[in-house]
Amino acid sequence: MKLVRDWLPVLIVCKERVSLMGSNAMSLSLELEDIFLRIISTLPISDAQDLLQQCLSFSTRNIDDCPYLVTTFTTWFRRASRPPRPDLRE
Numbered sequence: 884m885k886l887v888r889d890w891l892p893v894l895i896v897c898k899e900r901v902s903l904m905g906s907n908a909m910s911l912s913l914e915l916e917d918i919f920l921r922i923i924s925t926l927p928i929s930d931a932q933d934l935l936q937q938c939l940s941f942s943t944r945n946i947d948d949c950p951y952l953v954t955t956f957t958t959w960f961r962r963a964s965r966p967p968r969p970d971l972r973e
Contacts, residue, residue, distance in 0.1 A: 920955040928963050
């Protein structure tokens with residue numbers, strides 16, 4: 884969690900500047916987005932919600948350019964809408 888929280892702002896700033904660097908940088912930026920969003924989707928719901936709010940800056944691009952964000956939000960909504968499972972250890 885700390886790793887993602889600390890490095891997500893760096894990824895966001897790099898993403899904003901990637902258009903100046905060319906297609907190789909864009910490819911790397913998308914790959915990093917995918918990795919971060921996959922990690923975020925495995926975190927507890929409340930932690931993922933906080934981090935996903937920061938990721939909304941990814942949505943300033945065309946929706947076709949941020950498929951990982953759409954997938955991660957879909958996963959988060961599906962997880963958040965499930966009823967809590969009973970603790971089986973009791």
